[in-house]
Amino acid sequence: MSDMFCFQCEQTVGGKGCTKVGACGKNAVVSNKQDELTAATIGLARAVDGKTPSKNADELMMKSLFTEVTNVNFDENRVEELIVEVEAEKALYGGAENYPWTELWTGNEDIVSLRSTLLLGLRGMAAYAYHAHVLGKDDPEVTSWFYKGMKALGEEHSVEEWLGLLMEFGMVNLKCMGLLDEANTGAYGHPVPTPVTTKIESGPFIVVTGHDLLDLKQLLDQTEGKGINIYTHGEMLPAHGYPELKKYAHLKGNFGTAWQNQQKEFENIPGPVLFTTNCLMPPKNNYKDRIFTTAVVAYPELVHIPDGESGVKDFSPVIDKALELGGFSEIQNLTGINGGDTMTTGFARNTVLGVADTVIDAVKSGAIKHFFLVGGCDGAKPGRNYYTEFVEQTPKDTVILTLACGKFRFNDMNIGEIGGLPRIMDMGQCNDAYSAIQVAVALSQAFECEVNELPLTLVLSWYEQKAVCILLTLLALGIKNIYIGPTLPAFFSPTVLNVLVEKFDLTPISTPEADLAAILG
Template sequence: MEMFCFQCEQTANGTGCTRGGVCGKKIDTALLQDELTSKLVELACAAEGKPHDAETDDFMIDGLFTTITNVNFDDADIEALCSRGDALIRSYGGSCPFAAADVWHADEDVRSLESLLLFGMRGMAAYAHHARVLGKEDPEVNAFFYKGLASLAKDLTADERLALVMECGRVNLKCMALLNDANVGAYGKPEPTPVSTDIEAGPFIIVTGHDLHDLKLLLEQTEGKGINVYTHGEMLPAHAYPELKKYAHLRGNFGTAWQNQKKEFADVPAPILFTTNCLMPPAPSYSDRIFTTSVVGYPGMTHIDERKDFTPVIEKALALGGYAEKREMSGLNGGHVLTPGFGVDTVLSVADKVVDAVKSGTIKHFFLVGGCDGAKPGRNYYTEFVKQTPDDSVILTLACGKYRFNDLDLGTVAGLPRIMDMGQCNDAYSAIQVATALADVFGCGVNDLPLSMVLSWYEQKAVCILLTLFSLGIKNIYLGPTLPAFVSPNVLKLLVEKFSISPISTPSEDLEKILGS
């Protein structure tokens, strides 16, 4: 039996995976994820117009999160969620038979709009999950998951579906604000912090993913045990939060972006804890050192359950012992220091300096170059683009795409570093807030600022961020390395006409178009 999946940027032949996912997902797993999606839609229909409790909200959010690319490959986990969905559907006394496969085989434009909505909700569910872990939720955000999922079972017009897609973007802005407030409330305001890429001698643990709460719990449990903790991938921004960097054994950052993990983890004498995506099927050379938690799962890997007792990870670190001597490691461009922490509060604290620099012509342009990284050829575009930006420009960046250039030293402009790392993909809210604040200062719209967005995408969290930018009316976004396979020609034409979205070409050509020279 064939599967069908085209939700990630690397989908087979640029059209869809049918005989196993490029991500490593097996056919049976893909079909189970479709079944789980069907249960979510059926539950949304059954619960429509009725009050729903925390258990149902948890299921909605975690069920959607589980189906994001590179999160869960464990069929037993997904089957358990499907059974839980059946029980919840019965508890609401409703039944609305639905097959997710119907979405993939619908009319091309209907499929495109429904996929945009579904994938956007999957991305938003990840942000809602992280906020929920910290005790923060929003009724409007929760309610939209039900509304959006139930709409997939309804016969709607194209205009009605497009309206839901835009609404998803608006609600996701609220969700990202919720997560930002949750993180700042729990860990303090991020501040620029130099982070070494070198690895000290002795036992250590690598933590990857996005969940800062899991990292905090691990730091608490490893304190005083002679174990160092290193971030990886999207966990790098953790070093910028005061309540996390106060732990002396949070020592630095290991490796680069998620798609390099098979090479980087091959011989490392330490355990790796996956708190969220992006997990790749581990190679035999290090599979005994992989631990998962939360919604992440892989057959045969040790899973840390909701009690969050990281003893097995700690014991593995002590047993492996780490490196005998300090290892000097570097980013993709040879740099040894990364500096996250340029969140909205940091940037706006020097807003007057930025404004003066723009008015005097010292700073002529801002580029937001960020998004997902991936293994597909063509992503060196982002490295070369940043290298070719003029000296009188500033590069704001976030998400794992920054690993293409975040170890470069481009110097300063107007006393400010030319590269400012704003955080995870979860921190896109900061970039939006900076843009809107600068627009307010200059008395113009965001589209009138000397600001260009050059974005890369891979999975569904990038989709919901893009929908948020659309919902804010932001235009002239450059997107790559390829356009989404799930966007039909007619829907793409609509987005181009409405938002002037452009596929990337070459760094020099795009810079010439942007700067007009």
């Protein structure tokens, strides 16, 4: 057996799997511990079968799966602590046999492919469920499906049964994304279009990255009036569109671009960075002392901000570090990947549907010929300039909807407007694929047609497991015309890939020129 095996993310070695050390920086010990944790949660799902699990069991299921997402947890001790907690919880239900973790990735390649796809989708959904949970939102169907899905992983199923499970899971994940949408908009209001500067002012500051808006809100509360500016990074950019967050005057702008550039962008930074979720890359020594983690994120020797007993975390260590470092002595004019100094966000479903009449009229008049949803995860491997070039080459009578950190490839570009609306509309984080789906459904109803009959094409970039659960949701909804890249998942066997291509018209990207020609005819 290899030292480890992991093929869950897009950058996996050779497009086949990491066997010595993860391309993400995860070592073999941590990788195998995470596999042990997976096996333990399968055991927990078996133990609670037919019983009512406790809230602690529910939280452990979410946290364990979330911990296994790429670039979240690199600390073997933290993973081991979770294994111990899961085993203790399992014992309360009479115990059950764990799935042999060394067999997770072995067997018939098609069955391994389908089983892995479900597991990785569950890991992605766990992240969304966790963010909703900390805001007090849970859904019994979503929660119970974690147990159903994990139990199914340890069972034998035919290819048809696996495909059925994947489609069922996709619909449950839609409900989970809707739950998180309800949690975020309920707590912070519906996002509104907001231009965000990339300029960094002088003085103490904190950079917040990840996805968890509650962590950002608590940090904003605790830094108010202390002369510390707060900047978002990566998937936190959409926070600027939420009314209850943007009202804080010291939420100033966005620092840097997507996650894969952090080792360059954080070099000798005179301020701390708080990681609320993935994507954490192994920090370099020249900024390691100013990286803080919270929630399920962990890396050896970094300062971790624990959960607060009352639900409020104490971010004093981060605040003290910001004051100690002092920030930049003069304004820093940072820019996006294309040299732009402004990124606009806040075009979530409420905003887009609020101007639906304008959009519909533009389509009917021919002012808008086609919609592209270009988004997903960004990443470090070559080939992602495809998405920049694709957007640059889209005709001026087309609209680009975008979400997740893949947008940093082009969201600082000014490619004009149509009817007073910008041609690039940032709908938010990866989970805000829910917004895009709601917009597509509303447009199909307005035009009295099926979603697949709309002039709409999805051009997706993927990196980790949240992209997997979103893809499964899109497929479960029967949405076709999906282009995916920059490479195909290593966990798709040739047979499984053929099924997806034939049944759902899933298409690997080629070149921007060729793909645009095929899409627009």
